Amino acid sequence: MNVTVKLTGLLLILLIGVVLGLQTAERGISKVSGTVDQEQQAFYIKKMDQGKMEIAVMGKQVQTENPEKVVNYMSNMGMTLGSTIKSGAQTFVDWVGGLFAP
DSSP states (O other), X not given: OXXXXXXXXXXXXXXXXXXXXXXXHHHHHHHHHTOTTSOOSSEEEEEOGGGOEXXXXXXXXXXXXXXXXXXXXHHHHHHHHHHHHHXXXXXXXXXXXXXXXX
16 A cells, blocks of 8 residues: 555656656747747646636647536546645644644
8 A cells, every 4th residue: 555655656746747847848949949929739728718718738629618517537536636635734734823822
């Protein structure tokens, strides 16, 4: 179990590093070539009119009226993880605040 958690954490860090590296490399290439005004191809989110959003990951585009309608396994897991981290951070802040309260 411990090894699985460590491996998952390392893979997540690697994935985030790859995405950030692609974005950084793309920005550098566009600065060198002189085309700074182009949209990024690695990852971008653009708000359209009337609450629509356009999301592109590695060149594949998804356009939706409401981002909550695009639901899949990864987004559910991400929302669950985010709410867990948020509640954990709030509990930690409350605990630290309780140490210093008179």
